[in-house]
Amino acid sequence: MLKSGKNYYEILGVTPDIETAQLKAVYRRLARKFHPDINPDGEKMFKDITEAYEVLCDETKRRQYDTLNGFFKSAKKPENSGETYRKTFRKATESSFQTKSSSKTSKHQDEIKFKNSTKDEKFFTEMINDIIDGFSKTSKKKHTKKEEKPVNGADIYTDVSISLKESISGTHKIVNVMQTCVCPKCRGRKFINDSKCSECEGKGEIITHQKINVTIPAKVKDGAKLRLPGEGKKGINGGKNGDLYLKITILPDSFFSVDGNDLTCEVPISPFEAVLGGDIEIPSLNGGNVLLTLPEKTKSGQVFRISGKGLKKNNLVGDIIVTVRIQIPDEISDEEINLYRKLKNLSGKNLRENLI
Numbered sequence: 001m002l003k004s005g006k007n008y009y010e011i012l013g014v015t016p017d018i019e020t021a022q023l024k025a026v027y028r029r030l031a032r033k034f035h036p037d038i039n040p041d042g043e044k045m046f047k048d049i050t051e052a053y054e055v056l057c058d059e060t061k062r063r064q065y066d067t068l069n070g071f072f073k074s075a076k077k078p079e080n081s082g083e084t085y086r087k088t089f090r091k092a093t094e095s096s097f098q099t100k101s102s103s104k105t106s107k108h109q110d111e112i113k114f115k116n117s118t119k120d121e122k123f124f125t126e127m128i129n130d131i132i133d134g135f136s137k138t139s140k141k142k143h144t145k146k147e148e149k150p151v152n153g154a155d156i157y158t159d160v161s162i163s164l165k166e167s168i169s170g171t172h173k174i175v176n177v178m179q180t181c182v183c184p185k186c187r188g189r190k191f192i193n194d195s196k197c198s199e200c201e202g203k204g205e206i207i208t209h210q211k212i213n214v215t216i217p218a219k220v221k222d223g224a225k226l227r228l229p230g231e232g233k234k235g236i237n238g239g240k241n242g243d244l245y246l247k248i249t250i251l252p253d254s255f256f257s258v259d260g261n262d263l264t265c266e267v268p269i270s271p272f273e274a275v276l277g278g279d280i281e282i283p284s285l286n287g288g289n290v291l292l293t294l295p296e297k298t299k300s301g302q303v304f305r306i307s308g309k310g311l312k313k314n315n316l317v318g319d320i321i322v323t324v325r326i327q328i329p330d331e332i333s334d335e336e337i338n339l340y341r342k343l344k345n346l347s348g349k350n351l352r353e354n355l356i
C-alpha cells in the first residue's frame with residue numbers, strides 16, 4: 001500500500017522513470033479519452049488522472065511523492081536522465097529541493113517557492129485550458145445536433161401498384177421505404193473515443209429499409225397520390241418528420257377494361273348458346289358473378305349492358321358492358337361433328353347470298 005494511497009504511475013499507465021516532458025503527452029491522451037464532456041462515465045477516471053498528473057508534472061511534488069512512496073530510489077532512470085534532470089531544473093529556475101541545500105534565506109526560499117508554484121500552476125492551467133478548449137471545440141462539433149436549428153425530414157415518394165379489384169375494395173400493402181435513423185452504435189455522436197464510428201462511418205445516422213403497412217382506401221383512382229403524414233425521413237434536432245407519398249398505379253386487368261365508371265369486357269359464348277339463348281354468368285369485381293340473359297339468336301359481337309354493376313365514383317354507378325363472341329371449342333367430339341353435319345343438311349339458308 002502506498003503512503004499517499006494512490007499509485008499515480010499506475011493510474012497514468014507509465015513507469016516511474018518517465019520524463020516530465022512525456023507525461024504531458026500521456027496526460028493529454030488520457031484526458032481526451034476520459035474528459036466528462038466526451039465520456040460521461042469518465043468523470044472519476046478524469047479526476048484521478050488529473051490528480052496524478054498534477055503531482056507528477058511538478059518536480060517538487062513528484063520528488064516528495066517518489067520519496068514518500070519509494071519510487072525515487074527504485075526508479076530505473078535512463079542513462080541520460082541526469083542531463084534531462086538538470087535541464088528541467090534550469091528551466092524551473094529553482095526548486096525547494098535545491099534551495100534547501102543552498103545558502104539562501106528562508107524568506108527568499110519562500111519567494112522562490114511561491115514563484116515556482118505560480119509558474120507551475122500557470123503552466124498547468126494553460127495546458128488544461130488548451131485541452132478543454134480543444135474539447136469544447138470538438139464538443140461543439142459533436143453536439144451540433146443540439147445547437148443547430150431543427151431540420152425537417154424530407155418527403156419520400158414511392159410507387160405502389162395495385163390490381164383493379166384492389167382499387168375497388170381497398171387493400172393493405174407493405175411498402176419498402178429507405179429510411180434514415182440515428183446510428184445505434186454511436187447514438188448520433190459520430191465518434192466513439194475520438195475515432196470515427198465504424199457503423200455509420202462518422203455520419204451519425206444509418207440507412208435502413210423500413211417496411212410500412214399502408215392502407216389503400218376503396219375506390220382509389222389510377223395515378224392518385226396518397227399522403228402519409230410523418231412517415232417520410234426523420235426530422236433532425238426536433239424538426240418535423242417528412243411525409244410519405246404513395247403514387248397509386250392500377251395494373252391493367254386481364255378481363256375488364258375501365259371506361260369512366262363502366263367496366264367493359266368480352267365474353268365467349270358457344271354456338272348453341274348463341275342460337276338458343278339463356279343465362280350466362282359474368283364475373284364481377286365485387287366477388288360474386290352477375291347473370292346476363294342472352295336472347296335467342298344472339299349474334300357474335302352483340303353488346304349487352306348489365307346496369308349498376310360497374311364502378312362507383314362520385315355517387316354514380318357505372319355498368320358492365322359485355323361484348324359476346326361466338327367461340328368454337330378446340331376439341332369437338334365425333335358425335336358433335338355428326339350433329340353439325342345434320343344441321344348443315346337441315347339448313348337451307350345461304351348466309352352469303354347477298355354479299356354483292
Ligand SMILES: [Zn+2]
Nearest residue numbers: 183186197200
Ligand atoms: Zn455511428
